[in-house]
Amino acid sequence: MDDYPLLNLFWTMMWFFLWILWLFLLFRVVADIFRSPDLGGWGKAGWLVLVILLPYLGVLVYLIARGGKMGEHDFASAQKRDQAFKEYVRDAAGTSGPAPAGGGADQLAKLADLKRSGDLSQEEYDRAKARVLG
Structure with a gap:
């Protein structure tokens, strides 16, 4: 342990962390290449060849050229x-069957929560409420 100072250990850990970070970025770029609806087959093949043959340069060029599209793809997904x-x-809320005995209040409370959170419109809420009560 005397021949490997503490500062060298931190330096090694930093480089290892950066390497793992780069691997994650590489996999994210490759995944984005495959799921891009705006790239054709030849475009995907070209980017993939660039990223595989020249990994550091390919990832850097891809991020510069299509980094904004990556965010748009994530947002759309x-x-x-x-x-x-x-x-x-x-x-699930609209197709539930008749309420079991004693469970109507619980179902109404769940419907009210769904309506309050915006997952149900007023019309959907009224229909589901009528099903529970009727």
Whole structure:
């Protein structure tokens, strides 16, 4: 341990952290290349060849050229997931069967929470409420 000072240990840890960080960035760029709807097959192949043959330069050029598109793709993907979740909640709340005995108040409370959070519109809330009460 005498031949490896503490400062060298910190230096080694920093380089290891940067290498792992670069690997994550490389995988994120490759994933974005594959899921880009605005790139054709040849465009995806070209970017992939550049990123694989010249990894550091390829990732840097990709981030400069298409970094903004990466954010747009992430945002669009998050919106799709959010919309799918909201549709699932609406379907689950709107298609529930008749309320079990004694469970109507609990279902009404859940519906009120969904309406308050904005996952149900007034019309959907009224329909679901009528199902629970009727």
